[in-house]
Amino acid sequence: MTSVESLLGGEAFEAAPRLLGLRLVSDVDGERTAVTLVEVEAYGGADDPASHAHRGPTARNAAMYGPAGTLYVYRSYGIHWCANVVCRPAGTPSAVLLRGGVVVDGGDVVRRRRGRSDHLCDGPGRLAQALAITGDHNGTSVFDGPLRIEGAAAPGVVVATPRVGITRAVERPWRFIFVPEPVDNPRA
DNA sequence: ATAGCGATGTTCT
């Protein structure tokens, strides 16, 4: 078992914050890009009214029922792609929505894909476009596929807030933001 | 700086 693999498991809201600070590496069309994950959201199964798996399996959410490490990619509002990582064993639906990152490799490629130089990865649709994640990657594994999660988290603080863009179970604080630990604070 | 709105695939009522 890899070190990253051991970070998955447990309820989605427990696994989600563990992914913060890790690297999401993309090798698509022969181009390498990578980000450090800084914003994620947890989605559960039948017990989470905001989850795509709340009503049971469908053609769209099938990947959520795969083993931990499975990528669940869905189309949002008919336009954008959004990527999740499954964190529970096969048969138990779960998802950690990847909502934001900081580019650490392939910045030129990312800016070309995004068609701009700002707001490269802040938002699930933007993050997917930056790393060229599409429906083709639905069901692939983040341990051996074209999109991988690697490394160990850098030191930082995790802040929990309510999930955004949903209308049900809005009170659950299942959105997690990574605040890097300052290496040095000249003002303190 | 904030508000409104159009685009549009899949699911749900």
Place this chain on the structure above:
DNA sequence: GAACATCGCTATA
């Protein structure tokens, strides 16, 4: 027919 785990453009301030 309506809602939706969004985004980028446009208008108004």
